[in-house]
Amino acid sequence: MTDTASESRDAPVLAPVLEISGLTKTFDDKVVLDGVSLTVARGQTVCLLGPSGSGKSTLLRCVNWLEKPDQGTVLLCGERIGMRPGGVVPMGNAELAKLRMRMGTVFQHFNLWPHLTVLQNIIEAPVHVQKRRREEVIAEAEALLENVGLADKRDAFPSRLSGGQKQRVGIARALAMKPELLLFDEPTSALDPELVGEVVAVMKSLSQAGSTMLVVTHEMGFARETADKVVLMDGGRVVEEGGPEEFFGNPRTERARQFLQRYVSA
Amino acid sequence: MTLNAFLSLLNGAGVTISVSLAGIALGVPFGLALALLRWQRVPLLAPLATVYVSLLRSTPAVTLCLLIFFALPVIGIEIDALSAAVATLALNTAAFNCEIWRSGLMNFSRDQIEAARTFGMSGPLTFRRIIFPQLWRTCLPSLVNEMTLLIKSSTAIAVIGVAEITRAAIRIGAQTYDPLPPMLVATGIYIVLVLVFVGLQRFTERVYGHAGGAA
Ligand SMILES: Nc1ncnc2c1ncn2[C@@H]1O[C@H](COP(=O)(O)OP(=O)(O)OP(=O)(O)O)[C@@H](O)[C@H]1O
Ligand SMILES: [Mg+2]
Numbered sequence: 001m002t003d004t005a006s007e008s009r010d011a012p013v014l015a016p017v018l019e020i021s022g023l024t025k026t027f028d029d030k031v032v033l034d035g036v037s038l039t040v041a042r043g044q045t046v047c048l049l050g051p052s053g054s055g056k057s058t059l060l061r062c063v064n065w066l067e068k069p070d071q072g073t074v075l076l077c078g079e080r081i082g083m084r085p086g087g088v089v090p091m092g093n094a095e096l097a098k099l100r101m102r103m104g105t106v107f108q109h110f111n112l113w114p115h116l117t118v119l120q121n122i123i124e125a126p127v128h129v130q131k132r133r134r135e136e137v138i139a140e141a142e143a144l145l146e147n148v149g150l151a152d153k154r155d156a157f158p159s160r161l162s163g164g165q166k167q168r169v170g171i172a173r174a175l176a177m178k179p180e181l182l183l184f185d186e187p188t189s190a191l192d193p194e195l196v197g198e199v200v201a202v203m204k205s206l207s208q209a210g211s212t213m214l215v216v217t218h219e220m221g222f223a224r225e226t227a228d229k230v231v232l233m234d235g236g237r238v239v240e241e242g243g244p245e246e247f248f249g250n251p252r253t254e255r256a257r258q259f260l261q262r263y264v265s266a
Numbered sequence: 267m268t269l270n271a272f273l274s275l276l277n278g279a280g281v282t283i284s285v286s287l288a289g290i291a292l293g294v295p296f297g298l299a300l301a302l303l304r305w306q307r308v309p310l311l312a313p314l315a316t317v318y319v320s321l322l323r324s325t326p327a328v329t330l331c332l333l334i335f336f337a338l339p340v341i342g343i344e345i346d347a348l349s350a351a352v353a354t355l356a357l358n359t360a361a362f363n364c365e366i367w368r369s370g371l372m373n374f375s376r377d378q379i380e381a382a383r384t385f386g387m388s389g390p391l392t393f394r395r396i397i398f399p400q401l402w403r404t405c406l407p408s409l410v411n412e413m414t415l416l417i418k419s420s421t422a423i424a425v426i427g428v429a430e431i432t433r434a435a436i437r438i439g440a441q442t443y444d445p446l447p448p449m450l451v452a453t454g455i456y457i458v459l460v461l462v463f464v465g466l467q468r469f470t471e472r473v474y475g476h477a478g479g480a481a
Contacts, residue, residue: 064384093388101386111381115400125385128395177385 015077017042017181017212018063023072025058025236032058033069034236040181040214045207047223047244048216050233051259056216059233060185063214064105065096076102077180101129104174108186110166112158118145118169119154122176130177137176144172148202164195171202182206184215220264224248232256267447271438275448278434279455285348285430286417286459289355293416294409296356297363302393304364305371315364322361327422330354335426351423351430359416366408370401403474410467414460431455 018040025033032055040046050056061067063074065082068090074081081099082091091099112121122141126132145151148168158166167187174182187203188196200222207213207226217223223230223244230247232240232255240247240256248264251257300315322330334357335350345353374397382392424433435452439445 066380066383097386097388100384103384105381105384107377107381109377111375111377113378113381113396115396115403124395125387128391129386173385 015042016040016075017044017077018214019073019075019078020059020063021073021075023059023062023074024070025055025062025067026070032236033062033072035072036233036236036238037072038214038231038238038241040212041228042212043210044228045211045213045215045226046229046231047227048214048231048233049218049220049223049259049263051262054233055236056233057185060105060183060214060216063183064100064103065091097129101125101177102179103181103183104177104179106167106170106174106182106184106187108189110158110163110170110190112166112169112173114158117155117157118150118161121158121169122173125173126176141172141176144175145169147205148172149198162195163191164198167191167199168202171199171206175206180212182211182213184213184217186216186218188217188219218263220248220260232259234259267438267442267444267451271442271448272451274429274438275431275434275451275455278429278431278452279459281429282417282420282431282455283459285351285355285423285428286413286420288352289359289416289420290413292352292356293359294363296360298367300360300364301367301371304368319361319364322358325358327354327358327419328425330358331422331425347423347426347428350426351420351428354423355416355420358419359412362412362415363409366405366412367401370405371397373404374401403471406467406470410463413463417459417463418456 016039018038020036020038023033023036024031034055036055036059038046038048038059048056048059058067062069063081065074068082073083073087076099079099080087082096083089084091084095113124116124119138119141122144123134123137126137126140127134142151142154145154148171150165150168150172153161153165153169158169161169170187184203188199191199196219200219203213203215203222204226215222215227225244227244230242230244231238232247232253234255240251240253242252246252247256248260251260300318303311303315306312325333331350331354334353335345335347338345338350378396379392382396387395421430421432424430429437431452435448436445438448442448
């Protein structure tokens with residue numbers, strides 16, 4: 001597709017921000033993740049595709065350690081998440097919080113805090129978790145709101161916003177943590193079709209500005225145009241992984257071809 | 267009704283109000299503490315809280331009051347009538363408040379809590395900054411309802427000789443052989459008290475209620 005995308009893909013090995021290897025997770029008797037390995041290099045946008053129930057959300061939750069995987073490791077900039085060095089002793093809440101602070105998550109259903117205004121939503125964690133100076137955080141939050149086109153909604157409550165506006169606030173809230181990695185779990189799936197574009201536009205510009213992003217999405221257009229790498233999951237496994245041109249133009253596996261027929265055709 | 271009689275009624279009203287307020291001030295946070303223990307499924311303490319709630323919910327206030335006033339000294343704890351009265355109301359209302367807080371907690375959005383967690387917020391910080399500011403608003407109507415029930419059931423403490431409003435009214439009626447006027451005044455005072463609480467609730471909801479609605 002675009003030259004820049006292939007350039008960044010072929011560039012000399014970049015330090016991985018996120019390294020998932022051999023991740024396994026079972027709920028009751030159901031194997032939801034079955035040895036998933038995945039790497040996101042600095043500045044990369046990786047799109048994670050897959051049918052419903054394939055384990056995409058569970059994978060993101062394991063990265064946040066909201067879900068404890070049964071096996072495998074997750075490294076953030078080389079640091080093990082959830083386990084102390086040595087891999088035997090689980091991390092305490094404070095240690096986990098330190099790592100979680102370095103990732104920003106954007107949720108399908110926004111998960112904004114309804115009793116706080118837009119600005120308060122954005123500054124909550126930087127002020128109370130990262131303990132940064134309030135005035136400084138507010139100035140940054142205002143700049144972020146400007147970037148996502150919501151400067152005039154600074155003092156509005158989330159209930160007054162459209163879905164697209166809520167999600168842009170959700171993105172600004174994640175960015176306010178100055179995260180090394182952004183995680184998106186179907187950020188446009190809960191939106192009315194006409195509101196998807198405004199959120200996708202913000203995500204694209206983040207990707208172009210060099211953010212490191214792992215994006216679970218059904219927006220094939222976004223994946224095709226923006227991703228440095230596309231990963232297809234099915235039944236808890238990575239079934240195909242590659243650059244967007246190969247993935248969309250010439251998928252190697254039968255499973256990927258079926259998936260693309262269902263989601264891209266029409 | 268003489269001025270003296272009226273004053274002793276007012277005195278009774280004062281006792282009812284102060285004992286009730288003390289019971290509420292202790293019982294509402296205690297109920298929240300019980301609810302948190304159960305909600306967080308704290309080992310050992312959560313089942314204890316469950317037992318506490320079912321025991322207290324099935325014990326009439328009068329019985330509880332007598333139990334506290336006469337049983338505590340037996341195990342070596344001296345307690346005066348007024349303290350026993352406050353303890354009765356607090357322990358009783360805490361059981362009901364626990365259920366109110368707990369249902370608020372159980373209905374609280376998991377998504378919001380999860381968002382707080384992914385942003386590195388600790389449990390206590392999440393409770394203080396995210397949960398509680400919304401929880402008290404949703405629980406307020408039920409809590410105020412329970413407060414009005416407490417005020418009305420506070421007459422149970424008369425059984426250990428505390429001169430609260432109903433007891434004062436009965437005594438005046440017995441002295442004057444005309445029970446109706448003091449009873450009417452007592453009833454009027456209860457109604458005013460309850461109306462004040464409901465009015466305070468409405469006022470609070472108007473001032474703090476703007477942030478409602480789902481995100
Ligand atoms: N806490 C849980 N307990 C039991 N089963 C779970 C739990 N969380 C997820 N699952 C199951 O794991 C499987 C994968 O779920 P997951 O949410 O990760 O899929 P997904 O790829 O994100 O799907 P979708 O596109 O619908 O969001 C599903 O079958 C789901 O029912
Ligand atoms: Mg999902």
